[in-house]
């Protein structure tokens with residue numbers, strides 16, 4: 628429309644539509660991370676929730692980080708090698724996403740466009756990188772953009788906050804056979820992840836690994852699914868000191884609506900209590916949500932899987948967060964941090980071997 632015709636029609640030029648904030652789940656899994664028979668038994672006996680990726684759509688989740696499990700818990704039972712186990716899970720996530728009409732994204736530009744759902748690939752437990760650092764570039768080539776340094780086992784990079792049996796830290800650290808924290812290789816991997824543009828996830832890491840990573844990372848880091856140990860003491864939750872260190876990188880603490888018996892949060896009121904404590908410490912702009920979809924034996928009362936994602940908004944509003952803060956926690960903050968961490972690309976040189984295809988390295 629020309630200026631003249633605009634004046635004649637007495638219409639204002641259309642306002643620049645402000646982009647709506649996407650809803651982002653920073654930590655989730657596809658159902659395939661657990662063997663089918665085990666999930667079937669769990670569903671029958673314990674009513675363990677199983678949520679297909681297609682449920683992201685009715686839950687209006689624009690982006691979910693779908694995570695493969697890279698420590699022996701996720702790879703050993705698959706036979707073959709740990710690396711093959713990781714690749715198998717990533718392939719399964721892609722297959723399930725494609726079947727549900729969901730795209731797999733790797734770059735911040737496509738995350739910024741709400742209207743998904745889309746998924747981004749992640750791995751929790753960088754055990755294969757700990758035994759072969761080249762695997763980091765392999766994972767990047769496979770589309771992985773979020774990497775948890777440890778899961779339920781110490782590895783060549785760092786040490787865990789809680790064992791699979793619920794004990795604090797690993798047996799090796801408790802027995803003094805290994806010192807806690809980021810190894811020299813772990814420090815190199817942190818630097819390389821910064822250069823590659825991969826977001827570092829510290830969920831499952833112990834205090835020493837968390838603090839050292841925050842000190843060395845030049846990009847924001849996250850702890851994608853956790854809660855505040857000051858509110859409720861549990862080895863998987865993090866201390867106020869860790870919360871402050873993560874926020875100081877510009878990063879995020881992911882609220883985790885998982886229920887593990889009486890050990891963790893029970894209901895949405897607990898969820899709100901943890902959110903309020905964390906926000907009071909570091910500000911609501913350092914919070915996000917990591918639901919752990921398909922990775923937990925149960926959700927908190929009042930939340931029942933991805934279809935319920937939008938119901939977290941009134942929970943947070945009741946806890947005193949204003950509308951902008953709620954939008955931030957449910958996706959805006961995650962978008963900001965993903966953009967910052969993933970756009971580290973091209974920083975410095977990448978010591979990868981040119982011409983070596985990741986396919987050559989798959990077993």
Ligand SMILES: [Zn+2]
Pocket residue numbers: 751830831852919922
């Ligand atoms: Zn986890």
